[in-house]
Amino acid sequence: MVCRDTIPTWGDRRCARIGLLGGSFNPAHLGHQTIARRALGALGLDQVWLMVSPGNPLKPAAGMAPFARRLASAATLADGRRLIATDIEARLGTRYTFDTLGKLQMRFPNVHFVWLTGADGFVTLPKWKGWKRLLHRVPVAVMPRPGQNMQALRGAAAHYLAHYRLPSRQARLLPDLSPPVWTFLPGRQNGISATSIRQRGGFGDGAGHATVPNTLNSGE
Ligand SMILES: Nc1ncnc2c1ncn2[C@@H]1O[C@H](COP(=O)(O)OP(=O)(O)OP(=O)(O)O)[C@@H](O)[C@H]1O
Numbered sequence: 001m002v003c004r005d006t007i008p009t010w011g012d013r014r015c016a017r018i019g020l021l022g023g024s025f026n027p028a029h030l031g032h033q034t035i036a037r038r039a040l041g042a043l044g045l046d047q048v049w050l051m052v053s054p055g056n057p058l059k060p061a062a063g064m065a066p067f068a069r070r071l072a073s074a075a076t077l078a079d080g081r082r083l084i085a086t087d088i089e090a091r092l093g094t095r096y097t098f099d100t101l102g103k104l105q106m107r108f109p110n111v112h113f114v115w116l117t118g119a120d121g122f123v124t125l126p127k128w129k130g131w132k133r134l135l136h137r138v139p140v141a142v143m144p145r146p147g148q149n150m151q152a153l154r155g156a157a158a159h160y161l162a163h164y165r166l167p168s169r170q171a172r173l174l175p176d177l178s179p180p181v182w183t184f185l186p187g188r189q190n191g192i193s194a195t196s197i198r199q200r201g202g203f204g205d206g207a208g209h210a211t212v213p214n215t216l217n218s219g220e
């Protein structure tokens with residue numbers, strides 16, 4: 001199930017707290033599912049969008065499967081209700097997260113977005129376009145990843161946000177707080193990575209000969 005422009009109703013109110021798990025999903029794997037579900041529960045989110053990047057500005061295009069194939073991979077994790085795979089970043093025509101967030105927040109003014117990332121993403125954040133301004137645009141939840149956690153907690157982003165860390169026991173407040181604000185959500189860790197799957201040949205040759213299911217192209 002791929003999310004289109006309309007935000008589904010959730011109970012009797014608009015779906016209002018949405019976690020954005022941006023990623024290459026080259027391919028999607030259990031690590032993504034683990035952190036998405038952890039964020040849903042711990043932050044009290046209505047949905048998590050598995051937001052497939054048209055092209056991570058910091059990753060080489062070589063070895064990157066075509067967008068449609070990565071979207072199809074993310075869709076295998078989605079349930080169409082709480083976990084949604086979406087091509088919205090490609091449709092917005094943005095690549096940099098800062099730009100994407102600006103457009104999403106304009107398009108969905110009533111939604112409280114939270115940026116979700118594994119600990120490795122929080123380590124590399126200071127290399128992103130406008131990273132400090134980005135941290136003033138959206139609350140951030142960092143999920144543990146083996147071998148990355150100490151670096152994340154001691155890195156430049158954590159240092160910059162030192163006075164804005166929300167204890168994980170208060171994590172449910174995060175989506176409704178004004179940024180800058182962040183939390184580190186301890187939890188079950190999964191050492192799986194897309195790199196290791198590709199190295200084992202688990203995502204074909206990356207050349208993208210797989211057919212995308214019709215449902216992904218037909219507007220569901
Ligand atoms: N095993 C994991 N544990 C925690 N976070 C993860 C895990 N795998 C991916 N993530 C997070 O999911 C998001 C998207 O990750 P991505 O699609 O790049 O997967 P990856 O396994 O890191 O890929 P690659 O190995 O190709 O770099 C990032 O925020 C990343 O930190």
Ligand SMILES: O=C(O)c1ccc[n+]([C@@H]2O[C@H](COP(=O)([O-])O)[C@@H](O)[C@H]2O)c1
Binds near residue numbers: 051056121
């Ligand atoms: O905006 C940037 O400068 C930027 C630089 C690197 C990565 N990102 C985003 O970080 C998310 C995770 O990327 P990846 O490739 O590690 O899965 C994805 O949404 C990317 O678009 C964003």
